[in-house]
Amino acid sequence: MSTSTGAGTGTSTAPTASTIETTAAHGNLTDRVKAMQSVWILGVLVVIVAVFGVMSPSTFLTTGNLTNIAQNVSIWAVLAVGMTFVIITSGIDLSVGSVLVVSSVVSAKVMESMGDSGWTTALVGLALAVVVGIFWGALNGFLVARAKVPPLIVTLGTLSVALGVAQILTGGLDIRSAPQVLQDNIGYGRLAGIPAITIIALVVVVLGGIMLHRTRFGRYTYAIGSNETSARRVGINVDRKLVQIYALSGFLAGIAGILSLAQYGTTTIAGQSLTNLNVIAAVVIGGTSIFGGQGSMFGSMVGLFIPAVLQSGFVIVGVSPYWQTVAVGSILITAVYVDQHRRAAAVRGG
Amino acid sequence: MSPRFEATGLSRRFGRVQALDNADFDVDAGEVVALIGDNGAGKSTLVKALTGNLDLDAGEVRFEGEPVHFATPQDASRLGIEVVHQDLALAPHLDAAQNMFLGREVMRPGVLGHLGFMDTPQMRRRSAQAFTELGSAVRSVVVPVGSMSGGQKQTVAIARAVAWADKVLFLDEPTAALGVVQTRNVLDTIKKVRDRGIAVVLISHSMPHVLEVADRVQVLRLGRRVATYRGADTSVEELVGAMTGALDPKEGAA
Secondary structure, eight states: OOHHHHHHHHHHHOOOTTTSBSSTTTSSHHHHHHTSTTHHHHHHHHHHHHHHHHHOTTTTTSHHHHHHHHHHHHHHHHHHHHHHHHHHTTOOOTTHHHHHHHHHHHHHHHHHHHOOOSHHHHHHHHHHHHHHHHHHHHHHHHHHHTSOOOHHHHHHHHHHHHHHHHHHHHTTOOOOOOOHHIIIIIISOEETTEEHHHHHHHHHHHHHHHHHHHBHHHHHHHHHHHOHHHHHHTTOOHHHHHHHHHHHHHHHHHHHHHHHHHHHSSOOTTSOTTHHHHHHHHHHHTTOOTTSSOOOHHHHHHHHHHHHHHHHHHHHHTOOTHHHHHHHHHHHHHHHHHHHHHHHHHHHTO | OOOSEEEEEEEEEETTEEEEEEEEEEEOTTOEEEEEOOTTSSHHHHHHHHTTSSOOSEEEEEETTEEEOOSSHHHHHHTTEEEEOTTTTOOTTSBHHHHHTTTSOOBOSHHHHHTTBBOHHHHHHHHHHHHHHTTOOOOBSSSBGGGSOHHHHHHHHHHHHHHHOSSEEEEESTTTTOOHHHHHHHHHHHHHHHHTTOEEEEEOSOHHHHHHHOSEEEEEETTEEEEEEEGGGOOHHHHHHHHHTSSOOOTTOO
16 A cells, blocks of 8 residues: 555544544533542432431531531541542552551640640641651551552551550550640631631642642552553652652641541540541542542542431431441442443443 | 664573574664564564663664663653553553653643643643644543543554654554554554654564565564565565574675
């Protein structure tokens, strides 16, 4: 075949620039949301809210109750931001609950020793909690990226070590003091009727979402989870990115540690043993793939609200709250099952 | 004038296997060189060695006459040398534009860019343009590459390499998984890229494809270059003979 014939064939099958889709159908927000894995799970959440709303409109759909739900998920939401990044890289962070505990313990101990209850003390406490969080996160990242130990093992190990350190530091007894300014302004504070802790969580979630979906850092997070080899080949420093991503998760666990201290006025050494699993479940329910490369901040938030809404709803309509864990577990499995099928269909071109 | 890209006396041993045994290679600007050889002849090893994916035991690589050493693939990329690997190396969850610019994102101007914000519209526009220029069958730069057909994926991988390869483009078995029409497109693309003055190196098992696009054919056997033919003057029989060693060709015939 001659070159000219070949070129002719090429041109006839070639779409022009205007026919190649660059924005169409994905340009506006509604369509983009519709295209996300998490959209059907949002439907599930809406249905759950509607059912409880119909069953008990006077109690469930009140500002007070909805605010309460939002407050209950706030700390987990902060953790879920970091977890979403980590899981998108096809990793996992089991240590978030323990890192939360150890951050709040170190922070509370130092704040206690400083003696007063003012903002200076609170800010020192915040800084310490964040530093401790970043330390554990970076350690996780280093072991995953450089030592090549699987994330499940690394973070299972640091889960244990960090909790142990917290127990050694305290003799296993919770520190029941947090600066008054923290408790008054953050723990019980409200702005326009919204709990301060929820506003802080919302800011973290929005910043995390922008970072994940709009910046190069987020793009590389997806690239690493999607195809690590290809990420390395195009020159992305995968190891350094992984350390940063796990450090981000640790940093947010540190923030969560301070928020927890503000909310409860005490460290919660024995109270965080299921936090990691609850956060992971929420992220996965929200459509983030444990195989990596896929997920959204919006989905994680939806996934977070489902257990919280069920909990609150069951209490209000008089169903034993134990049913909540049964429901959440079932939704988790169903969500992953449905996602798998959607994914398989997408690969088939369906 | 020295060739665009040449290598002499390349050797590499893996344990007891001499994958490259004093192999030579050269390709010039605006030329398609096909690299052929039986399985295990050292084609892939040679390409890896030439593109910073593999260290050499011995030998010299020269780019536009100057000796070069590539410690990483990025070193080669920086000089405008790109590879389309057999496995394509695309991120399936990212769309075509994101794959095209992966690792080379266009940032927003000013403060936003420093904060890590990307100029997505520009990257999409430039990707669409690149696909159009190649006459590709890619219809959208905003759907995940993983949902595309084999041919479309291949096009994305080639378009990405072409977009950044100012000097040399390596294609490792680019038509192996493709249908008739898509193969046609890839071969046409190779010619277009060559006509832009880029040196193209094609690794293929398909002799008809090699004969159609190659200006020169270099035959590897047992880790060394055993023959070079002019594409216009050779035949499938001759090439197969040289590959298998049935013929005993003279090195440097063309």
